[in-house]
Amino acid sequence: MNAQLQRTKDGATEQSRIAELAGLVKVLRRCLKESDGRLKTFAANSVQHEKELERQAEGQRLTAESSRRQLEAQVAILKRDAAQAVAAQKAADASWQAQVDSHRAEASHSRQELQRFQAERDKARDEVRRAEAARNEVLGKEKGIRREAGQQLRELEVGRGEALRLLQEAQSTARQREQELLEGIRKAEATADAAQQAAVAANANATTVGQDLEEARADLRQTREDSARTCAQLTQALQDLSEARSEASDAGRRADGLASSLATVESRYKLLLASQGEAQGLAESFQAQLQEASAAAEQQSRQWEAALAQSQAREAALGQEKGQLKGALAGALEQQAGLEASLSAKQEECRRLQSQLQESQHHCQRLETDGQEAAERLHQAQQALQDVSGQLQQAVQARSELEIQSQDKAARLARMEGELGAIQDAIGTGSTDQAEMLGRLISRVAHLDASLAQSRAAQRAMHNQLVELRGNIRVFCRLKPSSTAAVAALADGVSVAAHTPEGKDATFTFDRIFAPDAQQSAVFAEAAELVQCALDGYQVCLFAYGQTGSGKTHTMQGTDHPDRQGIIPRAVAQILEQAELLEQQGWQYELHASYIEVYNETLRDLLAEGKGRDVGKITDQNAIRHDPHGGQTMVVGAVRAAVQTPKEAQVLMRRAGRARAVEATAMNAESSRSHSVFMLHITGRHAASDTCLQGALNLVDLAGSERLARSGVEGQRAKEACLINKSLSALADVFSALAAKSPHVPHRNSKLTHLLQPCLGGTGKTLMLVNINPEPASIQESLCTLRFAAKVNGCETGARGGAQRHVTSLSSGTATASRPAASVWCPTLRFLLLQA
Numbered sequence: 001m002n003a004q005l006q007r008t009k010d011g012a013t014e015q016s017r018i019a020e021l022a023g024l025v026k027v028l029r030r031c032l033k034e035s036d037g038r039l040k041t042f043a044a045n046s047v048q049h050e051k052e053l054e055r056q057a058e059g060q061r062l063t064a065e066s067s068r069r070q071l072e073a074q075v076a077i078l079k080r081d082a083a084q085a086v087a088a089q090k091a092a093d094a095s096w097q098a099q100v101d102s103h104r105a106e107a108s109h110s111r112q113e114l115q116r117f118q119a120e121r122d123k124a125r126d127e128v129r130r131a132e133a134a135r136n137e138v139l140g141k142e143k144g145i146r147r148e149a150g151q152q153l154r155e156l157e158v159g160r161g162e163a164l165r166l167l168q169e170a171q172s173t174a175r176q177r178e179q180e181l182l183e184g185i186r187k188a189e190a191t192a193d194a195a196q197q198a199a200v201a202a203n204a205n206a207t208t209v210g211q212d213l214e215e216a217r218a219d220l221r222q223t224r225e226d227s228a229r230t231c232a233q234l235t236q237a238l239q240d241l242s243e244a245r246s247e248a249s250d251a252g253r254r255a256d257g258l259a260s261s262l263a264t265v266e267s268r269y270k271l272l273l274a275s276q277g278e279a280q281g282l283a284e285s286f287q288a289q290l291q292e293a294s295a296a297a298e299q300q301s302r303q304w305e306a307a308l309a310q311s312q313a314r315e316a317a318l319g320q321e322k323g324q325l326k327g328a329l330a331g332a333l334e335q336q337a338g339l340e341a342s343l344s345a346k347q348e349e350c351r352r353l354q355s356q357l358q359e360s361q362h363h364c365q366r367l368e369t370d371g372q373e374a375a376e377r378l379h380q381a382q383q384a385l386q387d388v389s390g391q392l393q394q395a396v397q398a399r400s401e402l403e404i405q406s407q408d409k410a411a412r413l414a415r416m417e418g419e420l421g422a423i424q425d426a427i428g429t430g431s432t433d434q435a436e437m438l439g440r441l442i443s444r445v446a447h448l449d450a451s452l453a454q455s456r457a458a459q460r461a462m463h464n465q466l467v468e469l470r471g472n473i474r475v476f477c478r479l480k481p482s483s484t485a486a487v488a489a490l491a492d493g494v495s496v497a498a499h500t501p502e503g504k505d506a507t508f509t510f511d512r513i514f515a516p517d518a519q520q521s522a523v524f525a526e527a528a529e530l531v532q533c534a535l536d537g538y539q540v541c542l543f544a545y546g547q548t549g550s551g552k553t554h555t556m557q558g559t560d561h562p563d564r565q566g567i568i569p570r571a572v573a574q575i576l577e578q579a580e581l582l583e584q585q586g587w588q589y590e591l592h593a594s595y596i597e598v599y600n601e602t603l604r605d606l607l608a609e610g611k612g613r614d615v616g617k618i619t620d621q622n623a624i625r626h627d628p629h630g631g632q633t634m635v636v637g638a639v640r641a642a643v644q645t646p647k648e649a650q651v652l653m654r655r656a657g658r659a660r661a662v663e664a665t666a667m668n669a670e671s672s673r674s675h676s677v678f679m680l681h682i683t684g685r686h687a688a689s690d691t692c693l694q695g696a697l698n699l700v701d702l703a704g705s706e707r708l709a710r711s712g713v714e715g716q717r718a719k720e721a722c723l724i725n726k727s728l729s730a731l732a733d734v735f736s737a738l739a740a741k742s743p744h745v746p747h748r749n750s751k752l753t754h755l756l757q758p759c760l761g762g763t764g765k766t767l768m769l770v771n772i773n774p775e776p777a778s779i780q781e782s783l784c785t786l787r788f789a790a791k792v793n794g795c796e797t798g799a800r801g802g803a804q805r806h807v808t809s810l811s812s813g814t815a816t817a818s819r820p821a822a823s824v825w826c827p828t829l830r831f832l833l834l835q836a
């Protein structure tokens with residue numbers, strides 16, 4: 001236009017200049033009209049932008065305000081809880097301390113008493129021991145004395161017996177001898193009497209013979225006459241006489257013999273008498289000795305008896321003493337037993353008190369830890385609050401900046417309108433300023449676009465911070481409707497109370513609790529922001545965990561009714577909707593879905609065409625392939641179906657639903673006997689920023705954990721149940737390793753954890769939806785589930801670098817795993833901000 005004007009100035013004629021000027025005026029008018037139109041459009045755009053910005057700022061402010069309020073409420077609750085906990089802890093401490101002190105004093109008193117009794121008992125025992133030793137000594141002595149006395153007595157008895165025997169022998173010998181002698185004397189006397197009688201008879205015979213001789217002489221004379229006759233007779237008589245004489249001499253000899261034998265007998269008798277006297281003397285001496293020995297023995301025996309009596313008396317005294325000591329000992333033992341019993345009772349009580357003390361200390365420690373945690377959370381919350389207040393201030397500042405900018409813009413608009421007026425005025429004088437103004441306006445529009453983009457980037461950064469603040473492993477808990485309930489949601493919206501069979505109430509806190517009346521849409525609204533992260537290049541996993549029949553499939557899939565649709569169809573719809581919205585910003589998204597079943601530790605493609613249990617079975621043991629650069633995970637051999645509309649996704653889900661292993665059990669008429677993983681691979685390309693994002697959304701409906709006794713399954717079903725429980729425990733092991741910050745996380749222990757490794761490894765984002773059947777009959781399973789969920793809730797994945805996006809350069813294809821704060825542009829978030 002300037003050149004045209006210049007040309008006009010330089011060489012045209014007046015006419016042609018007028019014509020040219022007229023033409024120029026027309027051109028200027030057209031330009032003016034165009035610029036007018038563009039200005040109007042710009043003004044409309046600016047107004048729209050301004051409104052948009054205002055709306056965003058308002059939304060931001062409201063969000064920040066509500067976050068601030070929530071945080072303030074949380075802070076207040078935490079402060080109150082912490083104060084209550086500290087007060088309760090102090091009171092409990094004081095009471096326990098008092099109890100412990102009193103019990104300690106009692107225990108030490110009892111200990112002292114026990115020690116005193118033990119000392120007494122020891123003394124009594126010593127005395128008893130001494131008495132027993134003395135008694136044993138006395139008994140030993142007594143035994144020795146008795147033995148000796150017995151020995152001596154026996155010896156004396158033997159001596160006495162010997163002496164008696166000898167005496168008896170001597171007496172019997174003496175008596176025998178005496179009798180023999182008496183017999184001999186009697187015989188000798190009889191013989192002497194007989195010999196005397198014979199001699200008397202012989203003397204009488206001799207007298208008679210003399211008389212006869214006289215008579216014979218007389219007769220001789222007489223007979224001389226009768227001599228012849230008498231001579232014969234005489235001779236006869238002489239013969240007789242000689243015979244008588246021989247007989248008399250025989251008798252004399254015999255009398256001599258008898259006399260000598262009588263002398264012998266007499267000497268023998270004398271000898272015998274002497275020996276009898278000796279024997280008598282011996283016997284007497286023996287008798288005397290015997291008497292002496294007997295007397296000595298008797299004396300000794302008396303002495304021993306006295307000693308025995310003494311020792312018996314002593315023994316009796318000792319026995320009595322022993323009895324007394326025994327009594328005392330028994331008393332002492334009884335007392336000791338009593339004391340020991342009381343000591344053990346005291347010790348028991350002491351132990352109980354100590355354990356109570358320990359428990360209370362543990363409780364105190366727990367309370368302290370809770371307090372510290374609460375303080376930490378408070379601190380974090382305060383920091384978050386500060387952050388949020390900072391963000392709020394920033395937002396307010398941004399808003400005021402925007403307001404200033406809009407005021408600026410209004411002023412500029414006014415100025416521009418003025419300028420326009422001036423241009424219109426200056427139509428006759430030239431359009432140089434108008435052209436400059438147009439240039440300025442164009443650059444201003446570009447500047448406003450840039451500031452709008454900046455403000456959106458700030459919003460995204462804030463959103464990411466918000467999601468980061470909420471943690472990369474989050475746990476929601478949903479309670480199934482039930483007429484009777486042993487598990488109930490608390491009013492704070494983040495806790496449930498479970499009434500245990502022991503009659504206690506256990507409280508569990510999670511990121512969010514859905515009461516039994518929570519609608520599917522409300523559950524999804526909370527999960528939506530995580531779903532959204534998949535569009536930004538994150539590996540996202542959302543899984544439903546819980547006992548069989550607790551509502552996992554209901555939560556994840558729901559039914560076709562729009563109000564009862566579960567998370568999977570809603571997530572797909574949201575992602576498609578967002579992808580469409582982001583197209584306006586230059587993003588092109590591609591979605592591919594796979595639907596994998598893990599049944600009895602075998603992978604199956606639920607989207608495979610065909611019928612029968614073996615259709616889609618993936619036999620390749622290495623079918624799961626993870627991108628080493630943190631990109632998408634593929635299952636080799638599984639269908640990857642392109643998804644462009646929610647309808648297509650629905651068709652896929654129906655196809656998968658038909659193929660899924662479902663059985664009727666005692667707990668659920670349609671129990672899922674497998675884990676199903678809906679894998680949505682999302683690839684976003686942004687040519688202007690040379691960016692390619694690869695995210696994944698894994699939506700998992702786990703098979704229900706079950707106790708075989710309750711679910712009533714047998715055979716193949718029981719085997720299934722065992723494998724289900726095994727793979728669930730492998731999942732629990734992965735979370736335990738993450739919670740313990742173990743260097744090794746056992747992802748490969750089951751197909752399920754291997755498949756979800758990128759999401760469960762600490763670099764992805766995970767949401768666990770815990771489904772609880774609150775009916776009292778399921779309380780054991782509910783407690784197990786809640787405990788496991790609490791463990792998962794305690795997992796900290798920040799140490800592993802936190803969640804990372806997978807971003808590559810479209811031109812070079814090089815990949816970068818980036819943290820949310822990196823400069824690469826995140827495509828989503830407006831939706832999330834509105835949700836938040």
Ligand SMILES: Nc1ncnc2c1ncn2[C@@H]1O[C@H](COP(=O)(O)OP(=O)(O)OP(=O)(O)O)[C@@H](O)[C@H]1O
Pocket residue numbers: 479480481516546547548549550551552553554555668670671672673702703704705771
């Ligand atoms: N929140 C709920 N509101 C209404 N009905 C529910 C809810 N949760 C579950 N149900 C119903 O309870 C029954 C069992 O639920 P579902 O099949 O989802 O359990 P599941 O945990 O998937 O069991 P399994 O592990 O055995 O497959 C279904 O009929 C379902 O419709």
